[in-house]
Amino acid sequence: EAEVAQSPRYKITEKSQAVAFWCDPISGHATLYWYRQILGQGPELLVQFQDESVVDDSQLPKDRFSAERLKGVDSTLKIQPAELGDSAMYLCASSRRWGQGSGRSYNEQFFGPGTRLTVL
Amino acid sequence: SQKIEQNSEALNIQEGKTATLTCNYTNYSPAYLQWYRQDPGRGPVFLLLIRENEKEKRKERLKVTFDTTLKQSLFHITASQPADSATYLCALVLFSSGSARQLTFGSGTQLTVLP
Numbered sequence: 001e002a003e004v005a006q007s008p009r010y011k012i013t014e015k016s017q018a019v020a021f022w023c024d025p026i027s028g029h030a031t032l033y034w035y036r037q038i039l040g041q042g043p044e045l046l047v048q049f050q051d052e053s054v055v056d057d058s059q060l061p062k063d064r065f066s067a068e069r070l071k072g073v074d075s076t077l078k079i080q081p082a083e084l085g086d087s088a089m090y091l092c093a094s095s096r097r098w099g100q101g102s103g104r105s106y107n108e109q110f111f112g113p114g115t116r117l118t119v120l
Numbered sequence: 121s122q123k124i125e126q127n128s129e130a131l132n133i134q135e136g137k138t139a140t141l142t143c144n145y146t147n148y149s150p151a152y153l154q155w156y157r158q159d160p161g162r163g164p165v166f167l168l169l170i171r172e173n174e175k176e177k178r179k180e181r182l183k184v185t186f187d188t189t190l191k192q193s194l195f196h197i198t199a200s201q202p203a204d205s206a207t208y209l210c211a212l213v214l215f216s217s218g219s220a221r222q223l224t225f226g227s228g229t230q231l232t233v234l235p
Binding site (some may be wrong): 004013033039041042043044045047048058091093095108110112113114116 | 124154158161162163164165166170186209221222223225226227228
């Protein structure tokens with residue numbers, strides 16, 4: 001069964017350093033999402049791509065975070081410089097294009113295993 | 121302000137009983153509502169979706185209800201098993217720009233099924 005891949009699984013860094021996370025969505029999924037999940041809370045959307053275009057990055061702290069999906073397939077999320085408050089799980093998810101497949105897609109999202117970031 | 125609230129406390133139940141989890145929302149008009157399961161250190165896994173015009177949806181031992189007047193969804197696990205122990209997240213599906221859809225998650229309810 002196809003899965004969303006993420007790397008690394010764990011990352012420890014010092015504040016002010018740069019970190020990068022990588023995501024490879026399920027093949028054929030046009031929509032890709034990056035979420036941040038703080039312990040004890042639900043995932044919070046950071047950025048959403050449709051193919052290579054950003055659909056929504058309203059919750060992305062753009063002074064330090066950036067995301068790209070250059071060829072509309074895999075994606076990278078970067079933080080520079082990292083701050084103590086960035087410690088969290090970073091989740092990537094993908095879904096089919098709305099209306100794709102048999103009947104209308106209901107936007108089921110498939111999540112990767114996440115990257116646990118610790119900033120010291 | 122917009123808010124999604126799930127059972128605020130962790131829920132412990134005895135094996136074999138029915139677990140009922142609650143999701144309440146305010147100031148949203150979701151087209152759909154989804155439930156996900158999340159195990160420690162893992163990403164959420166989709167369980168069920170219910171549309172705004174549906175009252176109830178079932179899948180094996182799972183049942184979801186959706187009351188758009190009360191702005192509430194109930195998630196039931198019948199004949200619960202220790203393997204059902206996990207955090208359960210409700211998520212509202214909202215329409216965003218163009219054909220894009222977004223999920224807005226609640227904070228989750230941690231369910232423990234005791235043997």
